Amino acid sequence: MSRIGKIARRSFLIGSVAIVGGVAFGAYKINQPAPNPLKPESGQTALNPFILIDAQGVTLIAPRAEMGQGVHTTWAALIAEELDVALEDVRVLHGPAGKAYYNSAMLGEALPGKGYDTSAFLHSVGGALGRIGRLVDLQLTGGSSSMKDGFVRMRETGAAARETLKQAAATRLGLSRDELKTENGIVIAPDGSRFTYSELAEDAAGITPPDVTLRDPSEWRYLGKSTPRIDVVGKSTGTAQFGIDTRLPGMKFAALRANPRLGGGMKGFDASAAETMPGVEKVVDLGDAVAVVAKNTWLAQQALDMVEIDWEDAPYPPETDQLFDAIARSFDEKPNSAMRDDGDAETLPDGANELTAEYRVPYLAHATMEPMNATALHDGIALDVWCGNQDPIFQQKKCAELAGIEQENVRIHTTLMGGGFGRRAELDFASYATLLATQMKGTPVQLTWSREEDMRHDFYRPGAIGRFRGAVKDGRAVLLDGQIAAQSVMGQSLKRYAGISPMGPDKVHVEGAFNQPYGIPNYRIRGYLTDLAVPVGSWRSVGNSHNAFFHETFIDELAHAAGRDPLDFRIELAQGVHAPSVGCLEAVREMSGWTGKTPDGVGRGVAFTYSFGTPVAEVIEVVDEDGTIRIRKAWIACDVGTALDPSIIKAQMESGLIYGLSAACFGEITFAGGEVEQFNFPDYDALRLHNTPEIETRILETNPYLGGVGEPGTPPSMPALGNALFDLTGKRARSLPLSKEFDLLA
Amino acid sequence: MSTSLKINGKTHDVDLPEDVPLLWVLRDEIGLTGTKYGCGVAACGACTVHIGETAVRSCQVALGDVWDDVTTIEGLGTPETMAVIQAAWVENQVAQCGYCQSGQIMQAAALLTENDSPSDEDIDLAMQGNLCRCGTYPRIRAAIHTASAKMKEV
Numbered sequence: 001m002s003r004i005g006k007i008a009r010r011s012f013l014i015g016s017v018a019i020v021g022g023v024a025f026g027a028y029k030i031n032q033p034a035p036n037p038l039k040p041e042s043g044q045t046a047l048n049p050f051i052l053i054d055a056q057g058v059t060l061i062a063p064r065a066e067m068g069q070g071v072h073t074t075w076a077a078l079i080a081e082e083l084d085v086a087l088e089d090v091r092v093l094h095g096p097a098g099k100a101y102y103n104s105a106m107l108g109e110a111l112p113g114k115g116y117d118t119s120a121f122l123h124s125v126g127g128a129l130g131r132i133g134r135l136v137d138l139q140l141t142g143g144s145s146s147m148k149d150g151f152v153r154m155r156e157t158g159a160a161a162r163e164t165l166k167q168a169a170a171t172r173l174g175l176s177r178d179e180l181k182t183e184n185g186i187v188i189a190p191d192g193s194r195f196t197y198s199e200l201a202e203d204a205a206g207i208t209p210p211d212v213t214l215r216d217p218s219e220w221r222y223l224g225k226s227t228p229r230i231d232v233v234g235k236s237t238g239t240a241q242f243g244i245d246t247r248l249p250g251m252k253f254a255a256l257r258a259n260p261r262l263g264g265g266m267k268g269f270d271a272s273a274a275e276t277m278p279g280v281e282k283v284v285d286l287g288d289a290v291a292v293v294a295k296n297t298w299l300a301q302q303a304l305d306m307v308e309i310d311w312e313d314a315p316y317p318p319e320t321d322q323l324f325d326a327i328a329r330s331f332d333e334k335p336n337s338a339m340r341d342d343g344d345a346e347t348l349p350d351g352a353n354e355l356t357a358e359y360r361v362p363y364l365a366h367a368t369m370e371p372m373n374a375t376a377l378h379d380g381i382a383l384d385v386w387c388g389n390q391d392p393i394f395q396q397k398k399c400a401e402l403a404g405i406e407q408e409n410v411r412i413h414t415t416l417m418g419g420g421f422g423r424r425a426e427l428d429f430a431s432y433a434t435l436l437a438t439q440m441k442g443t444p445v446q447l448t449w450s451r452e453e454d455m456r457h458d459f460y461r462p463g464a465i466g467r468f469r470g471a472v473k474d475g476r477a478v479l480l481d482g483q484i485a486a487q488s489v490m491g492q493s494l495k496r497y498a499g500i501s502p503m504g505p506d507k508v509h510v511e512g513a514f515n516q517p518y519g520i521p522n523y524r525i526r527g528y529l530t531d532l533a534v535p536v537g538s539w540r541s542v543g544n545s546h547n548a549f550f551h552e553t554f555i556d557e558l559a560h561a562a563g564r565d566p567l568d569f570r571i572e573l574a575q576g577v578h579a580p581s582v583g584c585l586e587a588v589r590e591m592s593g594w595t596g597k598t599p600d601g602v603g604r605g606v607a608f609t610y611s612f613g614t615p616v617a618e619v620i621e622v623v624d625e626d627g628t629i630r631i632r633k634a635w636i637a638c639d640v641g642t643a644l645d646p647s648i649i650k651a652q653m654e655s656g657l658i659y660g661l662s663a664a665c666f667g668e669i670t671f672a673g674g675e676v677e678q679f680n681f682p683d684y685d686a687l688r689l690h691n692t693p694e695i696e697t698r699i700l701e702t703n704p705y706l707g708g709v710g711e712p713g714t715p716p717s718m719p720a721l722g723n724a725l726f727d728l729t730g731k732r733a734r735s736l737p738l739s740k741e742f743d744l745l746a
Numbered sequence: 747m748s749t750s751l752k753i754n755g756k757t758h759d760v761d762l763p764e765d766v767p768l769l770w771v772l773r774d775e776i777g778l779t780g781t782k783y784g785c786g787v788a789a790c791g792a793c794t795v796h797i798g799e800t801a802v803r804s805c806q807v808a809l810g811d812v813w814d815d816v817t818t819i820e821g822l823g824t825p826e827t828m829a830v831i832q833a834a835w836v837e838n839q840v841a842q843c844g845y846c847q848s849g850q851i852m853q854a855a856a857l858l859t860e861n862d863s864p865s866d867e868d869i870d871l872a873m874q875g876n877l878c879r880c881g882t883y884p885r886i887r888a889a890i891h892t893a894s895a896k897m898k899e900v
Contacts, residue, residue, distance in 0.1 A: 067843055068841075068842030068843030068844065068880045069842070070842070226839075228836070228839065229839055229841070231841065231844065232835075232836050232839055232840075232841050232844075233825045233828070233836055234825065234844070235841035235844025235847050236828065236832045236835040236836050236840070236841060236844075236847060236851065237780070237819065237820070237822075237823060237824060237825050237828060237832055238778075238779075238780020238781070238818065238819030238820050238848045239780065239820070239824075239825055240844050241779070242782075242844075242845060244779075244782070244783065245779035247777055247779065253774055278763055279762075279763075295762075295774075296762070296766065296770045296771075296773075296774035296775060297770055297773070297774055297783070298766055298767055298769075298770035298774075299763075299766065299770075301786075367879060368843075368845075368879060369782070369784055369790070369792060369843065369845040369846045369877070369878070369879050369880075370782070370784075370843070370845045371783065371784075416843075416844070417843060418782070418843050418844070418845030418846075419843045419845060419879050419880065420843075421879075448783070450786060451784065451785040451786055451787070647839055651839070651842060651882070651885070654881055654884060655842060655880050655881040655882070657881070658880075658881025658883065659879070659880075659881055662879075662881075680785050680786075680787050680789060681784075681785050681787075681789040681790050681877060682787065682789050686877060686879060687881070687883075688873075688874045688875075688876070688877060688878075688883070689869065689870060689873040689874055689876070689878075689883040689886060689887065690870035690871070690873070690874040691874075692881065692883040692884070694884070695884055
C-alpha cells in the first residue's frame with residue numbers, strides 16, 4: 001500500500017494520530033488555505049499539503065494526476081527549484097481527495113474572453129476566479145491547466161518550506177535565518193555545521209512561514225531544461241503501478257456488463273449458466289449492470305458472456321443517421337451562443353466572392369490503453385477505492401453517495417493512469433466498483449472493463465456539424481460566419497460530476513472557432529446545442545477537437561477562393577492581432593521550407609489553432625505511394641510562453657498531433673439499434689509506428705502567459721491533414737474520418 | 747490439474763483450467779502485473795512476453811499451450827539493473843502514460859535478438875502490432891536505434 005494509503009488508513013482507524021503539520025506557508029497566508037488533508041504518521045512531517053518530509057527525504061504530494069503528460073516531473077521540478085533538493089531525490093505521490101488541491105487555473109479559463117486578447121488585469125481576475133475552484137471541489141486534472149496552476153503556487157510552496165527549515169536551524173543555533181544557506185536538502189550554517197531537512201522538519205512545522213521572493217529564472221537549475229521524467233524507469237521496467245495493477249490480499253476479480261444501449265435500464269437477467277462455471281464466485285446485480293466476480297479477470301469475462309440479460313431500449317434515436325438528423329435540426333433553433341460577433345455578418349460585403357461549406361465529424365472514443373477499472377474495499381464502515389482518475393473529490397462524493405456513507409469515510413487512492421484524455425474524469429468506474437464492493441463487504445474486488453465494454457461505454461466526443469459561410473475580396477477574408485451544432489459536453493459532464501446544470505452561453509462548445517486570433521472584419525460564431533442522451537464527455541482538446549477542423553478547413557477554402565497561399569493568408573489574418581500566433585506560422589514556414597508549391601505526388605497542408613493559451617501551427621506533408629497515401633512529415637511550432645521542460649513539451653506536442661491524426665484518419669463511433677458498432681481496436685484503430693510521420697517541433701517563448709501543452713497539439717492536426725490531402729488530390733475533405741474517402745496507409 | 751511454468755527463471759505451479767490465457771495467469775495468479783491487458787484479441791501488443799526467444803501476445807496463448815520458458819518485462823531487467831533496451835528507453839525518455847511500454851520493449855527486444863541492426867523498415871514491420879495511444883512512436887524508434895548501437899559496443 002502507498003504511504004499515503006497508510007497515512008489515511010491509520011488516521012481513520014486510530015482517529016487522531018499525534019502529528020505535527022498542517023502549517024500554512026507563505027503562499028497560503030493570503031489565500032487562507034483549505035485544511036491540510038495529510039495526516040502523517042509519527043516520523044513524518046507535512047510541511048504543507050504538498051510537502052511531506054520524513055527520514056527518507058522529501059515527498060511531493062502532487063495534486064494533479066499523472067496520465068502520461070509529465071505533470072509529476074515538472075511539479076517536482078517547481079518544488080525542487082526553490083526547496084533546494086535534488087530533483088532525483090524528490091518522490092512524488094498522488095494526493096488524497098482534499099480541497100487544498102483545487103485547480104486554481106481551470107476556472108480562470110471560464111472567463112468569456114478569447115484568451116489571446118486577455119489583458120493583464122483580466123488575467124489576474126482569472127486567477128482570483130480560479131480560487132473559486134476550491135469551493136466547487138475542482139481537484140481536477142484537465143484543460144491543459146496544470147502548469148498555469150502550479151507555476152507560481154508550487155515555487156512559493158517550495159520557497160516557503162525552505163525558509164521555514166532555515167528558521168528551524170537558525171533557532172537551534174541562535175543565529176539569524178539570513179546567515180544560513182541551503183543545498184541539496186541540507187541547511188548549512190556559517191561554521192559549516194549541517195542539518196538535513198529530515199531532522200529539522202518537526203521543528204519547522206511549528207513555524208509560521210515568512211514571505212518569500214521567488215528566484216529569478218536566470219538562477220533556475222531545473223526549470224527551463226529537459227529533465228529526466230521521474231516515472232520513466234518504472235515505466236520501462238514494468239514496475240510502475242497503474243490502477244489495474246492494484247493487488248490486495250484476498251482480492252477478487254470482476255468483469256462488468258452494462259447496457260450497450262447507453263443509459264437504458266436493465267429489465268432482468270439469468271445467470272444460472274454463469275454461476276456454475278469454474279472459478280466463478282458470484283454474479284452481482286448492480287442495478288443497471290451485471291458484474292461477475294471470479295478467481296481471475298478472464299474467468300469472470302468468460303462467465304459474463306454466459307449471463308443472459310434483458311436490456312431496455314436506448315434513450316436516444318438508435319441509428320447514427322438519426323442522431324445526425326437531430327444535430328442538423330438544432331440549427332433551426334435559437335443559438336445558445338454568439339461568442340464572437342464582429343462587424344456585420346448578415347450582409348455580404350459589396351463585390352465579395354461568397355462561399356459556403358458544411359462539415360461533419362463523428363462521435364469518437366477515448367480508447368485509453370488501460371481499460372477502465374477500479375478496485376474497491378468496503379470494510380463495513382469505510383470505503384477505499386483505487387483508480388486512476390482526474391478528479392478525486394468528485395469521485396469521493398459520488399462513491400460516498402452510492403455507498404450511503406459519509407464523504408470522509410471514502411478514501412480515493414489515485415494511481416498512475418494508462419491514458420486519460422478526458423475519459424478518467426468520468427465517475428463510472430469508481431461508481432460501479434463501489435456498488436460491487438458494498439455487496440461484498442470485507443472483500444477487496446477489482447472491476448475491469450473488457451476492451452469491448454470500454455469502447456462501447458465511453459463518454460464520447462460528440463458528433464458535430466459545422467455550417468460555414470464566408471467571403472473573400474481582393475485576396476483577403478472579409479466575412480466568416482460559422483455555426484456549430486452538437487451535444488453540449490459541459491451540459492452533460494458538469495451535471496454528472498457535480499450536479500450542476502450550467503446555464504448561458506457554452507464557451508467550450510465553440511472554442512477553437514470563436515477565439516481564433518484572426519482579424520476578419522465581419523466575423524461571427526454561433527453555437528447550437530443538441531439535446532440528446534448519448535453520453536458525451538471531454539475528449540483531448542474538447543470543443544477545439546471538432547471546431548478546429550471546421551474553422552481551419554474553411555480558412556483554407558477561403559484562401560484558395562481568394563487565390564492566395566494558405567500560409568500567407570493566415571499570417572496576414574493574424575498580423576496585428578496576436579504576434580505569438582504569427583510567430584508560430586512563420587516558424588513552420590521556415591522549418592518546412594514552405595514554398596506553397598509541391599511536386600506531383602506530394603501534398604502539403606497547414607493549419608493553426610490557439611487553444612488552452614497556446615498558439616500552435618502545424619504543417620503536414622502527404623505522399624502518394626502507388627495509390628496509397630502516407631503521412632510523411634509533420635512540423636509543429638508552438639508558443640508556450642515559458643518552456644518549463646522542453647523534452648516533455650515536445651513529447652506532448654507530438655502526442656497531441658498523433659492523437660488528432662489517428663482520429664482524423666480512422667476514428668469513428670457509429671450506432672445501430674442504439675448500440676455502438678465498434679468493439680475493439682480492429683474496429684477503431686489509430687496510427688501505429690509505421691504510419692506515423694516524422695515530426696519536427698519548435699518551441700517558442702514569446703507568449704506573455706504560460707500556455708498549456710497537453711491538448712493544443714491535437715486541434716490543428718486534423719485540418720492540416722485534410723488541407724494536405726486537398727493539395728495532393730484536389731479533393732476537399734469535409735467530413736471525418738478521412739479513410740472513408742482517401743486510401744490512407746493503414 | 748496443476749500446470750508447471752518457468753517464468754523469469756522461477757518455476758510456478760498453477761492450478762487453473764488449461765484454456766486460461768497466459769496473460770491472466772501472469773497478472774491475476776502470479777502477480778506479475780508488468781504485462782498489460784489492452785485488448786484481449788492480439789490487436790494492441792500490450793501483453794507481449796517472450797516464450798523462448800519469440801515475442802508473443804500472451805492474451806492468445808492458453809496456459810496449456812505454453813511451450814517454453816516465459817520471460818516478462820520483469821525478467822528482462824530491474825530498475826537497478828536494467829537491460830540495454832530498457833536503458834535505451836530511459837535515455838530516450840520514451841514513456842508517457844507508459845501502459846503500452848512493457849509490450850513495446852518486449853517486442854523490440856525480440857527484434858534486436860533476431861536482428862541487431864534493424865533499419866527503419868525493419869522497425870516498422872516488427873513494431874506495427876504494438877499500439878500506443880500517447881503516440882510515443884518517434885521515441886520508440888529512436889530508442890531501438892540507441893539500443894542497437896549499444897548492443898554492438900558490447
